[in-house]
Every structure is written in C-alpha cells, then in structure tokens.
C-alpha cells in the first residue's frame with residue numbers, strides 16, 4: 031500500500047537522513063528541483079514561519095507534491111529554542127509529516143532533542159570566541175554571523191572555515207554599535223551534524239510507523255496518535271495527571287485502539303496524586 035515514489039519538500043541535504051529508511055520500505059524520495067523551502071520560514075528569522083510547525087511542514091509537502099505531480103509527499107520541520115519545561119537548557123523539536131493528498135491522510139512523527147547543537151555567543155574577536163567554537167564543534171558545525179546590534183540581519187551563513195569566520199566576525203563587530211559580533215550555530219541540516227543525526231532517528235521512526243498497516247483498512251502508518259491521562263493512584267485509586275494509556279490509530283479510516291503504557295506502569299505513586307499529596 032506504500033507508494034513507490036514520494037515527493038520530498040526539502041533543501042539542506044535532509045535526504046541523507048530520510049532517503050535510506052524509506053528506500054528500505056521501497057519508497058524512493060523525489061526532490062523537486064528549485065523548490066525554495068526557505069520561503070516557508072528560516073531559523074534566523076529573516077522569513078517568519080507562517081503558522082505552527084505542522085502547518086509549515088504541510089505547506090512544504092503540498093508544494094513539493096504539486097511541483098512533482100505525485101499523490102504522496104514528505105516534509106520535515108524543526109524548531110529550536112529554550113526547553114519547554116527545564117530552565118536554561120535548549121531543546122529542539124523535529125517533526126516529519128507524510129501526506130497522501132489523494133486520500134487526505136497525514137501521518138506526523140515528532141521527536142525532542144534535549145541536547146541539540148544550538149547555541150550562540152557574542153564576541154569582539156576570534157580569541158574571545160574560542161571556548162564557544164570548541165563547545166559547538168566548529169568547523170563540523172557551521173556558523174551564522176551578524177552584528178550584535180542587529181541579530182536578525184546575518185552577514186554570513188554556513189561558515190565552516192576559520193578564515194571566513196574571522197573575516198565575518200571582524201565585519202560584524204565593526205558594523206555593530208557595541209563592537210561585538212553575534213555568532214550562532216547554523217541549524218540547517220547540512221550545517222549541523224547533531225541535527226542531521228536527530229533527523230536520522232526521526233526518519234527511522236517514521237519508516238517504522240509506515241511499515242505498520244492499519245488492521246482495519248490496511249493503510250500505512252498505524253501508530254500512536256495521543257496519550258490519555260488518568261493513571262490511577264496506587265493508594266486511593268483516583269485518576270492522576272500521569273499518562274494512563276496510549277491511543278493507537280489510523281489517520282486514514284479513524285480506527286483506533288487503547289493500549290497500556292509501554293513501560294507497563296499500572297499505578298501512580300501517591301506523590302503524583304492530588305488527593306493523597308495535595
């Protein structure tokens with residue numbers, strides 16, 4: 031039931047992550063020539079992203095599907111910023127969206143990277159930048175340089191060579207009111223080996239899901255759709271906010287099934303119960 035060909039709305043070399051696991055399922059990814067996915071939003075903020083991550087991925091997938099003229103397309107989208115729950119650490123969220131335009135079916139896989147290579151520094155010169163460069167793994171990880179007073183206006187991107195970096199840092203420092211350059215990790219997949227590794231994990235997860243057909247209609251992509259809270263307290267039996275079960279289902283026909291937690295936990299500690307531990 032999987033197509034032999036799917037359009038992949040991407041730039042920046044993501045086919046290195048997604049190509050092999052999908053090829054193992056018999057799906058070849060076709061990249062549209064000249065599709066500028068940067069127009070759907072950039073990490074550096076020159077082009078703001080329209081809507082949420084899923085909407086952005088859907089727009090890329092649809093654009094690729096139309097350009098190539100296939101029923102099915104894939105796109106992926108990442109967002110990097112402060113960790114949603116842990117202060118002072120960064121996190122990355124990556125999603126992959128598989129879209130069958132003929133059936134109107136979408137399959138979305140998500141992944142959180144809690145140790146992304148996502149960082150920045152301000153420095154007046156290369157010497158002050160050395161600890162940052164060691165930390166983020168330059169030159170394997172590429173860099174973006176802007177004046178510190180105008181972070182949204184990069185002077186150079188994709189820097190992976192010390193001479194070019196020094197030149198950009200000097201220029202940015204001269205242009206900045208405070209004499210400092212703003213240097214940040216380039217998050218485009220081909221410039222950020224850590225991100226490419228995360229995308230490989232995501233691609234394997236998507237392929238695993240596509241390999242599972244729906245038991246009711248045989249469409250590809252049977253898997254977890256959401257979780258439901260309400261794990262009962264081990265003392266009083268009242269429902270807690272902890273996950274009680276996973277809902278697995280099919281986005282083509284709507285068939286679904288409740289499954290126990292995969293860690294087998296059947297009761298919550300009383301500490302997680304609002305009645306026993308208010």
Ligand SMILES: [Zn+2]
Pocket residue numbers: 244245246247248249280281282283284285
């Ligand atoms: Zn189904």
Ligand SMILES: [Zn+2]
Pocket residue numbers: 263264265266267268300303304305306307
């Ligand atoms: Zn309780």
